[in-house]
Amino acid sequence: xxxxxxxxxxxxxxxxxxxxxxxxNWGNMAMHYxxxxxxxxxxxxxxxxxxxxxxxxxxxxxxxxxxxxxxSP
Amino acid sequence: MGDPTxxxxxxxxxxxxxxxxxxxxxxxxxxxVFALRGQPAAMQxxxxxxxxxxxxxxxxxxxxxxxxxxxxxTVCLRGGxxxxxxxxxxxxxxxxxxxxxxxxxxxxERCAWTLSLGLCPFASWCRGxxxxxxx
Numbered sequence: 697x698x699x700x701x702x703x704x705x706x707x708x709x710x711x712x713x714x715x716x717x718x719x720x721n722w723g724n725m726a727m728h729y730x731x732x733x734x735x736x737x738x739x740x741x742x743x744x745x746x747x748x749x750x751x752x753x754x755x756x757x758x759x760x761x762x763x764x765x766x767x768s769p
Numbered sequence: 770m771g772d773p774t775x776x777x778x779x780x781x782x783x784x785x786x787x788x789x790x791x792x793x794x795x796x797x798x799x800x801x802v803f804a805l806r807g808q809p810a811a812m813q814x815x816x817x818x819x820x821x822x823x824x825x826x827x828x829x830x831x832x833x834x835x836x837x838x839x840x841x842x843t844v845c846l847r848g849g850x851x852x853x854x855x856x857x858x859x860x861x862x863x864x865x866x867x868x869x870x871x872x873x874x875x876x877x878e879r880c881a882w883t884l885s886l887g888l889c890p891f892a893s894w895c896r897g898x899x900x901x902x903x904x
Contacts, residue, residue: 699801723801725789727789728786729787
């Protein structure tokens with residue numbers, strides 16, 4: 697997964713070939729499928745290390761402000 | 770939200786991991802995308818469309834608050850699979866409606882119950898929509 701906040705404007709607008717399709721075209725709609733075997737393997741691997749993927753996004757809050765350190769998407 | 774067609778598709782392929790995706794409306798759309806780590810950008814998942822792409826599968830799905838007609842394509846990736854569909858335009862709310870006659874037969878048979886128009890919550894609307902056609 698590459699968050700939209702991690703893609704530069706140039707990369708996001710990059711197209712493939714002459715067809716004009718976006719190079720990074722397929723968006724995550726947060727609908728996933730995992731087998732139990734996969735999850736058990738992944739859990740074992742991440743129990744001994746691994747990387748968190750922190751996504752910093754500008755998200756409105758209840759008082760209408762955004763965190764000052766939020767990166768502009 | 771669960772999608773029985775997506776789950777059935779993954780199960781029928783023996784997938785370990787699957788992700789349903791949709792095409793971005795524009796480059797600026799705020800939506801994360803899938804890519805292969807450490808690969809050139811051209812190796813984004815859509816490039817792993819199998820050498821012999823299956824015929825298109827026309828389907829209507831509910832995608833968050835926006836519902837679109839799409840052409841489903843299968844993407845096989847290292848033994849798993851991704852189930853993707855291409856946006857061709859926003860339409861009204863509907864679940865699975867129409868399946869192209871030539872799409873993968875074995876998968877269709879296993880998932881036939883989800884593809885029955887009778888199970889579609891908006892069946893009457895689907896029947897009347899010009900993009901749906903006959904089921």
